[in-house]
Amino acid sequence: MSDSKKPDVNPIGEEIKPKKRKEETLEKEKHKQDSEHKKAHEKETAHKKEMEAEIPPEEPSGKEESQEEELKTQYLRLAADFANYKKRSEKERSDIHAFANEKLVAKLLEVLDNFDRALAQEETEKNPVWEGMALIYKQLLGILEGSGLEEIQALGQPFDPEFHEALMMDSSTDQESGTVTEVFQKGYMLHKKVIRPTRVKVAQ
Numbered sequence: 001m002s003d004s005k006k007p008d009v010n011p012i013g014e015e016i017k018p019k020k021r022k023e024e025t026l027e028k029e030k031h032k033q034d035s036e037h038k039k040a041h042e043k044e045t046a047h048k049k050e051m052e053a054e055i056p057p058e059e060p061s062g063k064e065e066s067q068e069e070e071l072k073t074q075y076l077r078l079a080a081d082f083a084n085y086k087k088r089s090e091k092e093r094s095d096i097h098a099f100a101n102e103k104l105v106a107k108l109l110e111v112l113d114n115f116d117r118a119l120a121q122e123e124t125e126k127n128p129v130w131e132g133m134a135l136i137y138k139q140l141l142g143i144l145e146g147s148g149l150e151e152i153q154a155l156g157q158p159f160d161p162e163f164h165e166a167l168m169m170d171s172s173t174d175q176e177s178g179t180v181t182e183v184f185q186k187g188y189m190l191h192k193k194v195i196r197p198t199r200v201k202v203a204q
Contacts, residue, residue, distance in 0.1 A: 105149060106195050109188060112141065116186065152187035154180045154198040163187060165197040171204040179203045 115137040119130065141149075152163045159166060159178050170181045180200045187198030 101147060102190055102195060105144060105147065105190055108140070108144060109196060112137070112144075113185065115140070148191040150189045150192075152189060152194070152198045154183050154187065154200050156180065159200070159202045163189075163194060163197055164202075165199045166202045167199050168201040169204045170201045173203045175203040177203050 115133065118133055119137065154164055157180050159180055164180060164187070167184055168182075173179075173181050175181055179202070180198075181203050182201035183198060184201070185196075185199040187194065187196050189195065
C-alpha cells in the first residue's frame with residue numbers, strides 16, 4: 001500500500017490543481033479584506049453622524065449680532081426718510097395747488113382797495129352807480145373768498161406783528177396800549193397764509 005499523499009479534490013471528485021487552489025485562496029482573502037474595509041467604512045460613517053448629531057448649532061457671534069442690528073437700524077432710518085420725503089412731496093404738491101393763483105389774487109387786492117375807497121365816499125343805496133359798484137364788489141369778493149381769500153380782522157384787536165403792520169402810534173386814545181385803533185389798509189390771508197398784512201394805527 002502506497003504512502004503518497006492523495007491529491008485534493010473538489011466536491012464533484014475532480015482534482016484541484018495547485019495553481020487553481022492558490023487563486024481561490026487569494027480570491028477568498030480579497031473578498032475578506034473588501035468585507036472588512038466595507039465594515040470599517042460603515043462604522044466610520046456611523047460614528048461621524050453620531051458626532052454631528054451631538055454638536056449643537058452655532059450661536060450667532062457678537063459681530064454677527066452687531067451687523068444685524070446695524071442693518072436693521074439702516075432699514076428703519078431709510079423707511080423714516082422715505083416717509084418724511086413722501087410727506088414733504090405731498091405738502092409741496094398741496095401748496096402748489098393752493099397757492100398757484102397767489103400772485104393773481106395779490107394783484108386783485110388793489111382792485112378791492114379801489115372798490116373800498118369808492119364805496120366809502122358815497123355810502124347811499126339810493127345811488128344806482130353806488131349800488132352797481134357794491135354788487136360788483138360783492139361778486140368779486142365772493143369769488144376770491146371761494147378761492148381761499150380771507151380778510152384779517154384788526155380793528156379793536158391786540159396788535160400782532162404776524163398779521164399787522166404798524167404805521168403809526170396813537171397817543172390820543174383811551175384804549176389799552178397795543179390795541180389797533182385804526183385800519184389804513186385791509187390785510188388778507190390766502191389759505192391761512194398772510195399775503196398782505198393789515199396796515200394799522202396802534203394805541204401807545
